[in-house]
Structures are given as structure tokens and as C-alpha cells.
Amino acid sequence: MIKFLLIISFLLCFTSRAQTKITFSYDAAGNQTSRILCINCLSKTAKEVKEIEVITNDDLDPFFEKDVISYYPNPVKEELYLQWQLIKENYVTSVNVYSVTGQLLRSYSGNERLNSLNIPFQTYPAGFYLVLLSYKDGGEKSIKIIKQ
16 A cells, blocks of 8 residues: 555656746846746747757847957967957057956056057966956956966
8 A cells, every 4th residue: 555655646746747937037138127936837848949050140249349359369378369459439448467366467558559469478377367458438348368
């Protein structure tokens, strides 16, 4: 009798519906707009799930619409090469290199006429670093760099 009840309870566990779920809605910027408790929700079927085969440039959200920032190599061994093309009259006012702990290691300023910069990494130990570009209009862009 105990085996029979054990088998019945085991089967009930597998045939019962999923637990209650909370569903979220988001706006175009990615901010959560609503949270709804859904007691008898059905999960998404395979038809509702969008399959992505290839990522195109239209799928990516740029930080700035026309600004282009290139950097290589990452991971870096000796020197990091930065190059940027900014729109309108915007320019890079300073480039700062930070350690993982937030310590300022090096600062480059006076880059109004430049559109590229070489940052030596030979003296830094292996690890993670942050390169922060500050713009004339107050904007900033950070880049994570790995030093081998």
C-alpha cells in the first residue's frame, strides 16, 4: 500500500502543471513597465520564440549613432591601439586607464586634434583594465581590456 501511494504521488508530481509565474513587460529602452502574476499561464510555444540564425548590424544597438571607436588587440600584450571617428564637432577630451580596483593608472588629455592613441601596457601586470574615453559633450565610453 505504501508503494502504491508513493507511485501515485510520484506520478502526480510529473503530470501537474507548472508553478505560478511572473511575466514582465518592457518598453523599447529595456525598462520594466509591468509585472503580472500569471497563475495558469502556458509557456511560449516553439512558434512564438524567434530563432536567430545570423546577427546583422540592424540587430545591434550602437552607443552613439554615428560614432565609431576601434581598438585592438584585445587581449593586449604590449600596446593597445585606439582609433575613433566622432560626429559633428564632438571630440575626445581625455582617455584614462583604470585598474580593476578603480585606481587611475594613466591619463591622456589634450586629444582635441587626435583621432587615435597608442597606450603602452608593457609595464602593467596581467589582468583586467578599463579604458574610459571622455567626450567634449560630456559623454563617456568605457572599454574592458584584458592584459596577458
